[in-house]
Amino acid sequence: MTTTPVRDHVWSVLHDAFEHVAARHGEPVVLSSLAHGLGPGHPHTRYGFVLGPPGRLVAMAVGLRAALPRSPLVLVGATDAFTIGTNHLIHAARRNIGMTLVLLRADVFDAGESVMLDRAEPARASVAADIAPRPSPLAWAAALGATFVARASLRAPAELADLLDEAVTAGGFSVVGVTNDASLPTGVQSRQEWPEFFGTYRAWSDSLPRTRTRRPGPGAPRPPDDAPARVEVRIAGVGGQGIKLGGTVLSEAAGAQGLWATQIGDYGAATRGGASSVDVVFGSRPITYPGADHPDVRVDLSQAAADVADVAAQVLVADDRLTAADSALVLPLVAIARERTGGQLSAGIVSLGAIAAITGWPSIDALAGVASRKVPERVAAANVAAMREAYDLTGRILEGRR
Amino acid sequence: MSPPSFLTGNQAIAEGAIAAGCRFYAGYPITPSSEIAEVLSGRLPEVGGVFVQMEDEIASIGAVVGASLGGLKAATATSGPGFSLMQENIGFAVATEIPCVIVDVQRVGPSTGLPTKVAQGDIMQARWGTHGDHPIIAIYPSSVQECFDLTVRAFDLAERFRTPVMLLSDAVVAGLREQVEVRTISRPAVRSGPGVEPAVYRPFDYSGDRPPPLAPFGTGYRYHVTGLIHDERGAPTEDPALVARWWQYMRRKLDAHLDEILDWEERSLEDADTVVVAYGCTARAAAHAVDLARDEGVPAGLLTLRTIWPFPDAVIDRLADRASRFVVAELNLGQVRAEVERVVRGRAEVAGLHRTDGLQLSPVQIVAELSSKRPVA
Numbered sequence: 001m002t003t004t005p006v007r008d009h010v011w012s013v014l015h016d017a018f019e020h021v022a023a024r025h026g027e028p029v030v031l032s033s034l035a036h037g038l039g040p041g042h043p044h045t046r047y048g049f050v051l052g053p054p055g056r057l058v059a060m061a062v063g064l065r066a067a068l069p070r071s072p073l074v075l076v077g078a079t080d081a082f083t084i085g086t087n088h089l090i091h092a093a094r095r096n097i098g099m100t101l102v103l104l105r106a107d108v109f110d111a112g113e114s115v116m117l118d119r120a121e122p123a124r125a126s127v128a129a130d131i132a133p134r135p136s137p138l139a140w141a142a143a144l145g146a147t148f149v150a151r152a153s154l155r156a157p158a159e160l161a162d163l164l165d166e167a168v169t170a171g172g173f174s175v176v177g178v179t180n181d182a183s184l185p186t187g188v189q190s191r192q193e194w195p196e197f198f199g200t201y202r203a204w205s206d207s208l209p210r211t212r213t214r215r216p217g218p219g220a221p222r223p224p225d226d227a228p229a230r231v232e233v234r235i236a237g238v239g240g241q242g243i244k245l246g247g248t249v250l251s252e253a254a255g256a257q258g259l260w261a262t263q264i265g266d267y268g269a270a271t272r273g274g275a276s277s278v279d280v281v282f283g284s285r286p287i288t289y290p291g292a293d294h295p296d297v298r299v300d301l302s303q304a305a306a307d308v309a310d311v312a313a314q315v316l317v318a319d320d321r322l323t324a325a326d327s328a329l330v331l332p333l334v335a336i337a338r339e340r341t342g343g344q345l346s347a348g349i350v351s352l353g354a355i356a357a358i359t360g361w362p363s364i365d366a367l368a369g370v371a372s373r374k375v376p377e378r379v380a381a382a383n384v385a386a387m388r389e390a391y392d393l394t395g396r397i398l399e400g401r402r
Numbered sequence: 403m404s405p406p407s408f409l410t411g412n413q414a415i416a417e418g419a420i421a422a423g424c425r426f427y428a429g430y431p432i433t434p435s436s437e438i439a440e441v442l443s444g445r446l447p448e449v450g451g452v453f454v455q456m457e458d459e460i461a462s463i464g465a466v467v468g469a470s471l472g473g474l475k476a477a478t479a480t481s482g483p484g485f486s487l488m489q490e491n492i493g494f495a496v497a498t499e500i501p502c503v504i505v506d507v508q509r510v511g512p513s514t515g516l517p518t519k520v521a522q523g524d525i526m527q528a529r530w531g532t533h534g535d536h537p538i539i540a541i542y543p544s545s546v547q548e549c550f551d552l553t554v555r556a557f558d559l560a561e562r563f564r565t566p567v568m569l570l571s572d573a574v575v576a577g578l579r580e581q582v583e584v585r586t587i588s589r590p591a592v593r594s595g596p597g598v599e600p601a602v603y604r605p606f607d608y609s610g611d612r613p614p615p616l617a618p619f620g621t622g623y624r625y626h627v628t629g630l631i632h633d634e635r636g637a638p639t640e641d642p643a644l645v646a647r648w649w650q651y652m653r654r655k656l657d658a659h660l661d662e663i664l665d666w667e668e669r670s671l672e673d674a675d676t677v678v679v680a681y682g683c684t685a686r687a688a689a690h691a692v693d694l695a696r697d698e699g700v701p702a703g704l705l706t707l708r709t710i711w712p713f714p715d716a717v718i719d720r721l722a723d724r725a726s727r728f729v730v731a732e733l734n735l736g737q738v739r740a741e742v743e744r745v746v747r748g749r750a751e752v753a754g755l756h757r758t759d760g761l762q763l764s765p766v767q768i769v770a771e772l773s774s775k776r777p778v779a
Contacts, residue, residue: 027620046624048471048620051626056490056494060468063476066469068618085461088457088460208447220406248408255581293766
């Protein structure tokens with residue numbers, strides 16, 4: 001670890017400024033990608049200090065600010081130290097997250113140090129004039145909405161300490177440029193007043209109720225003696241047919257009857273009408289594999305689903321609009337949904353009536369009980385009525401087959 | 403204790419984080435992990451914590467590291483592409499021994515891959531994603547109950563061993579919805595102090611085999627945190643003797659406590675001639691397959707790994723003495739199989755069942771492998 005004398009001098013001036021800030025605001029946490037400068041063997045720092053990857057320090061400071069609402073957070077870097085991760089800087093500034101950037105201008109370092117953003121120039125002056133206007137980080141910070149922007153000089157340590165104190169006092173995202181160039185003016189350059197991000201967040205979260213009671217579940221599974229060991233159900237159709245909701249009601253109704261149950265799906269978006277399917281497995285034993293690869297009942301609600309229904313389902317149910325396998329039990333599921341609820345959004349729920357009639361599990365009453373809680377109140381009764389209609393119809397058809 | 407209710411794996415991870423005392427989450431949404439962020443954006447402010455959506459995954463892990471230094475238990479969640487972006491600061495957290503939890507809900511990669519089909523291809527990224535021979539802990543639930551329980555465990559391990567903990571999941575476990583008991587355990591939300599005076603506090607004491615507690619910044623403990631290899635006060639050092647001691651300690655702090663870290667489940671292994679090794683969603687299919695194989699009279703058993711890293715060498719080693727065959731079922735091209743081969747050292751046949759097309763291994767596929775004739779020696 002080598003540090004130049006100039007850099008040690010910089011740290012020395014900054015350290016005095018940090019002491020000044022600490023006296024008024026409490027101990028600061030300082031983050032920098034520049035070596036501390038207090039020399040090897042220094043037993044420990046006089047403030048919390050993070051020597052970390054350039055640029056990422058801004059993101060770390062966001063987390064520190066969330067954890068430490070009042071501690072001064074000061075980031076120290078050469079003006080190019082934040083070009084890795086400038087997006088972090090922009091976001092912190094635009095959200096007004098409370099931290100102070102101390103931007104060391106190139107002139108505070110020895111000549112021959114790494115190339116600094118504010119003095120990098122193409123070799124040919126004519127090109128420089130055309131493509132490389134001199135960057136102005138402080139103007140840029142002001143444009144981002146920084147709460148407080150100032151320039152200080154190494155040559156005036158007391159003013160530097162005061163400006164750093166003002167920057168911390170401002171409470172939001174603030175920037176203090178530091179130069180060693182006597183020709184540059186120092187002092188406050190701009191101020192903008194707006195709320196600090198986490199202060200606003202905390203005021204909002206403090207207004208929330210602190211306790212939320214969880215709705216109790218149905219209790220540990222205690223399967224009835226006559227429950228089947230494992231029943232696999234697959235409902236397949238398109239997004240917008242309430243297939244995911246159907247799976248939720250089916251699995252929770254099984255749970256309400258003391259069975260183990262799983263639900264897993266590939267859910268299409270209603271707006272896209274893409275393929276959508278749900279697998280529900282329930283039974284008296286804990287469910288190992290949650291897939292319904294060999295369904296006891298498979299319900300197809302779309303032609304695409306019916307076309308690929310190549311699995312060896314014990315009972316194949318198809319909506320009556322579809323061209324389905326000869327073995328399929330054809331039911332007007334979508335028609336019942338439309339008639340009772342005005343659309344096919346409840347087709348998944350209606351399917352459960354057919355499934356209950358075929359498997360006997362879960363009971364239609366358990367399904368109705370869960371559906372009336374899970375379906376939006378406005379259409380809950382209509383959905384339950386539609387499900388019961390499918391249950392009764394399926395029962396009559398099965399009775400007729402016997 | 404609250405009675406079981408239905409949650410998805412992602413929801414259970416979020417509830418587990420709250421129960422574990424997590425009070426800070428920074429993340430950037432990516433399927434199939436986004437539901438974790440969605441739930442925590444509502445739950446954290448309710449318990450006085452902070453949820454913040456960051457500009458990218460690099461910033462997310464940065465903010466998590468910062469919050470943890472400030473004393474909060476902190477986590478982020480992502481999927482493969484975001485996990486790659488986080489590796490720089492995961493390394494920083496390893497080197498500086500800052501506790502945090504990173505959830506990686508795996509999907510098919512590399513790059514955007516198959517959004518957002520299931521895969522288990524980040525096993526080695528969880529181990530070696532950041533550079534250097536660092537120690538790491540990675541754990542992997544295969545049920546919604548384990549999503550809750552192992553999330554609590556992830557935070558506990560992160561605190562105890564002052565390390566990032568990778569909580570691996572996958573697109574199937576994430577979306578799986580089943581019964582879970584959301585236990586009413588609650589861990590402290592704010593890390594307590596180290597219990598010694600600031601003047602004598604050595605935040606990186608590496609004389610023992612456990613890290614000292616990390617004192618939150620802003621509480622009077624002023625120390626130096628750096629990704630440079632450092633002495634026990636945190637000052638950078640290049641002294642070879644000190645650097646060697648640091649490495650020995652970093653290895654020791656996990657290796658000396660494998661009994662606290664390793665976690666696995668055995669199914670029908672007592673008399674198993676064939677051992678299926680699986681984890682995450684694949685373990686569910688494998689459990690079903692082993693039951694089916696047993697029904698056919700095939701003496702198969704299942705070892706479900708809950709701790710992936712450090713790898714449970716001793717468990718595999720014990721089984722290799724009595725089984726004649728291992729079948730490693732995983733949604734990658736052999737990341738854990740190679741580990742099993744390393745430990746088995748030729749004492750038993752090691753076969754792989756691998757799938758990377760975005761679909762799960764089915765029980766039927768696994769049963770077929772279990773019932774297949776072994777090659778004639």
